[in-house]
Amino acid sequence: MQRITIIGLGLIGSSIGLALKRAELRDTQVVGHDTSSEVARQAVKLGAVDKTEWNLHSAVEGASLLVLSIPVLSIPDTLEAVAGSLVRGCVVTDTGSAKQAVLAWADKYLPPSVDFVGGHPLVGADTEGVQGANADLFRNGFYCIFPSPRASREGVKAVVDMVTALGSRPYFMDPQEHDSYTAAVEHLPIVMSAAMVSAVAKSPSWGDMSRLASSAYHTASSLAGEDPTGNLDACVANRQDLLHWVDQVVLQLREYRRMIEDDTEALSKALAEAYTARALWLARKASGFVERSGPSPEIPGFSEGMMQMMMGEALARRYRKLDELFVRRDEKDRKKPT
Amino acid sequence: MQRITIIGLGLIGSSIGLALKRAELRDTQVVGHDTSSEVARQAVKLGAVDKTEWNLHSAVEGASLLVLSIPVLSIPDTLEAVAGSLVRGCVVTDTGSAKQAVLAWADKYLPPSVDFVGGHPLVGADTEGVQGANADLFRNGFYCIFPSPRASREGVKAVVDMVTALGSRPYFMDPQEHDSYTAAVEHLPIVMSAAMVSAVAKSPSWGDMSRLASSAYHTASSLAGEDPTGNLDACVANRQDLLHWVDQVVLQLREYRRMIEDDTEALSKALAEAYTARALWLARKASGFVERSGPSPEIPGFSEGMMQMMMGEALARRYRKLDELFVRRDEKDRKKPT
Numbered sequence: 001m002q003r004i005t006i007i008g009l010g011l012i013g014s015s016i017g018l019a020l021k022r023a024e025l026r027d028t029q030v031v032g033h034d035t036s037s038e039v040a041r042q043a044v045k046l047g048a049v050d051k052t053e054w055n056l057h058s059a060v061e062g063a064s065l066l067v068l069s070i071p072v073l074s075i076p077d078t079l080e081a082v083a084g085s086l087v088r089g090c091v092v093t094d095t096g097s098a099k100q101a102v103l104a105w106a107d108k109y110l111p112p113s114v115d116f117v118g119g120h121p122l123v124g125a126d127t128e129g130v131q132g133a134n135a136d137l138f139r140n141g142f143y144c145i146f147p148s149p150r151a152s153r154e155g156v157k158a159v160v161d162m163v164t165a166l167g168s169r170p171y172f173m174d175p176q177e178h179d180s181y182t183a184a185v186e187h188l189p190i191v192m193s194a195a196m197v198s199a200v201a202k203s204p205s206w207g208d209m210s211r212l213a214s215s216a217y218h219t220a221s222s223l224a225g226e227d228p229t230g231n232l233d234a235c236v237a238n239r240q241d242l243l244h245w246v247d248q249v250v251l252q253l254r255e256y257r258r259m260i261e262d263d264t265e266a267l268s269k270a271l272a273e274a275y276t277a278r279a280l281w282l283a284r285k286a287s288g289f290v291e292r293s294g295p296s297p298e299i300p301g302f303s304e305g306m307m308q309m310m311m312g313e314a315l316a317r318r319y320r321k322l323d324e325l326f327v328r329r330d331e332k333d334r335k336k337p338t
Numbered sequence: 339m340q341r342i343t344i345i346g347l348g349l350i351g352s353s354i355g356l357a358l359k360r361a362e363l364r365d366t367q368v369v370g371h372d373t374s375s376e377v378a379r380q381a382v383k384l385g386a387v388d389k390t391e392w393n394l395h396s397a398v399e400g401a402s403l404l405v406l407s408i409p410v411l412s413i414p415d416t417l418e419a420v421a422g423s424l425v426r427g428c429v430v431t432d433t434g435s436a437k438q439a440v441l442a443w444a445d446k447y448l449p450p451s452v453d454f455v456g457g458h459p460l461v462g463a464d465t466e467g468v469q470g471a472n473a474d475l476f477r478n479g480f481y482c483i484f485p486s487p488r489a490s491r492e493g494v495k496a497v498v499d500m501v502t503a504l505g506s507r508p509y510f511m512d513p514q515e516h517d518s519y520t521a522a523v524e525h526l527p528i529v530m531s532a533a534m535v536s537a538v539a540k541s542p543s544w545g546d547m548s549r550l551a552s553s554a555y556h557t558a559s560s561l562a563g564e565d566p567t568g569n570l571d572a573c574v575a576n577r578q579d580l581l582h583w584v585d586q587v588v589l590q591l592r593e594y595r596r597m598i599e600d601d602t603e604a605l606s607k608a609l610a611e612a613y614t615a616r617a618l619w620l621a622r623k624a625s626g627f628v629e630r631s632g633p634s635p636e637i638p639g640f641s642e643g644m645m646q647m648m649m650g651e652a653l654a655r656r657y658r659k660l661d662e663l664f665v666r667r668d669e670k671d672r673k674k675p676t
Contacts, residue, residue: 076659104663122552142549171549178550184538185551189558191598192530194612195590199583200522201615210619211480211509211627212516213523214460217619220527222557225616228609235598235605236660245537246595250588252533257584260529260573267573271566274532277539278563281548281555289549321414322574325442 001027004162005063007056007078009034009043010227012095012121013069014133016166017048022135023165033059046133057085065091065158072096072233079109088113091158095119097182098237099146099175106148115155118146120178121168139167140288146175169288183241187234191246193223194231264319339365342500343401345394345416347372347381348565350433350459351407352471354504355386360473361503371397384471395423403429403496410434410571417447426451429496433457435520436575437484437513444486453493456484458516459506477505478626484513507626521579525572529584531561532569602657 004020006013009032017030032049033056034040040052053059060066060082068075075094086092092114096102099118106116121143143163147156163170200217203209224231235242259267342358344351347370355368370387371394372378378390391397398404398420406413413432424430430452434440437456444454459481481501485494501508538555541547562569573580597605 073656073660077656101660101663105659122550141552144550177546181543181547181550184541184547185555187554188538189534189554191591191594192534192558194609195587195594196527196530197612197615198594198608199586199590200526201612201619203522205519208515209519209522210622212460212482212519213619213623214479216525216527216561217523219557219560220530221612221616221619223554224609224612225620226613228606228613231609231613232602232606235594235609236602236657239598243595243599246591246598248537249533250591250595252537253529253584253588253591256529256533256536256573257581257588260577260584261581264570264574268566268570270536271532271562271569271573274535274539274559274562275564275566275569277535278559281539281551281559282563284548285551318411318415319574321443322411322439325439 001029002065003029003031003063004065004067005031005033005060006049006067006069007033007059008068008070008074009039009048009052010069011132011137012123013067014043014046014048015135015137016067016069016095016121016162017043018046018133018135019138019166020162021047021050025165031059031063042131043133048133056081060085060090062087063090065162066093067162068092068094068096070094070096071227071230072098072102072237073229074233075102076105076109079105083109083111083114086111086114089115089154091115091117091155093117093119093159093162095121096237097186097234099144099178101237103146103148103175107150112150115151115158116148117151117155117159118148118175119159119163120144120146120182121163121166136167138163141168142171142289143168144171144173144178146173146178179238180241183238184245187238187242188245188249190223190226190231190234191242192249193221197221197224265315268315339367340403341367341369341401342403342405343369343371343398344387344405344407345371345397346406346408346412347377347386347390348407349470349475350461351405352381352384352386353473353475354405354407354433354459354500355381356384356471356473357476357504358500359385359388363503369397369401380469381471386471394419398423398428400425401428403500404431405500406430406432406434408432409565409568410436410440410575411567412571413440414443414447417443421447421449421452424449424452427453427492429453429455429493431455431457431497431500433459434575435524435572437482437516439575441484441486441513445488450488453489453496454486455489455493455497456486456513457497457501458482458484458520459501459504474505476501479506480509480627481506482509482511482516484511484516517576518579521576522583525576525580526583526587528561528564528569528572529580530587531559535559535562603653606653 006017017032020030030049032040032043032052034043043049044052068078070078075096092106092110094102097120099120102118110116121138122141123137143166145159145163160170200206200209256270259270344355355370358368368387370378370381370390372381381387382390406416408416413434430444430448432440435458437458440456448454459476460479461475481504483497483501498508538544538547597608
């Protein structure tokens, strides 16, 4: 009987458990551990693990595969704590989103008798916590894999097998490249969401204003509403890349500010391009990022007529009614005797 | 037989139709109009309207209540076009999110024989387009109402009755106050989402990077992925208030940048406060914003222990492992001989 141990039974950990259980691996016991006994209890109830162990050492004892699904900054302490309890040949993996740091910690804390092969599953769903766990969470998505330089071929194979059992697609990547991309598409959105909430919730009018907050605010604030420990880790574990992207987005916001103030045509173009970029991303994602030559995928909902309406003379006509109504305040300020 | 006409059969227009049909108003016919024949066809199929009229004048003819559920900047042309076809005593309302402009247009284009009572339903759902339409979209939410200064008591009552029939809560507001709040919680999120997409999608690495984009990017980009005409209108219809909020969020992003760079404790506090602000908003929203004295509502998922872990010595311990790993680049630059 082989043992797979999952430490951390939130959304990712429990979903890995459920997917492994569904894969019906022969002679395999899935053991879980979570610092919250309530979360551990729910994971058992969901059938994500065969049993849980409250004691960390008992949980990892005899495991041939150990999955760490915990906030990134909890990883070094956990590696340090379990290092002495792992059997020779145990393969350790994680699910964190900052791989350079995790690989360095694995190198520092794990004995040479153990293989470390980092991982980062890319999840499409917006659910959170053990309640959102499901066996299909990783299906057809990419699962990034980062073997440590000293990992054995068998260790890498064990993680690839796990990823395949999850229904996911193994994707080998350079950790540095991974971290720079993740800063843009995973950590920057967290900072923006938190900055938006900080800006509006500090307003003296927030009490009244918050009644008007509906779907747009709900969406824009949702990342700020995720586990703040995880968000903090995301902001600091890969600081330099994130700072670069915060700078980029501040530049973009200033450009949008300029366009909102006095260049409706450029703003229209920028919004249409953002719409198109997202629609193309969704289309490429839906096709599994199988890139083909030939015409680009069709963008749903965005017709040629719509594009024309947003450009040139038709746009100018549309917005003339607004300018007739409000002479912009800044124009008054700018006006100089000629 | 009274006639209610809905112009614009997207998410809002069709949901109003469905809710009115469900309310089983006596001797009432609901007529729809949309510039897209496909959308009009779907609205009929859903049962959102009894019939559609392709011709705008035929659609509004004889209507005692006219609902404009179209992008804000389409409102002046539509008001101008239908003004001559409206019967005496017709009540006109809209669903746009910039009320000062709409009220001014109504004053300019509608004859004195017609009442204008602006509206702005606050929607909780994240769905979009006619496919997402449902009769419960407005249930228990606020529906802001803005009678024009010359609207009759009967006109206001007609719109309040409609709002009540939708299962929604009438909420009278000052248009200027409404617009300043909406800029913060509805239009700012759109600009931020678009700026984020513009920043990352312009990167030369976007082709590879986009494969790593998953749930966080999906959420953060979703507003940029809504109808770009509606987004453009949102950005310009209430320009001055929006510019103020873009400035506020840029200041916040710079503050987050500073904290990410070298103040992990302040960052931890800011993220915890953002988390709390959102959780409190959700709790107040769930209770219908019925404010009580006494203890504030409980914040789910955020324990005292969690707060402590994110502060002070425990936090410092947690992040020491990261600082041990990476000497920050900027520290090297800053170091001066003592």
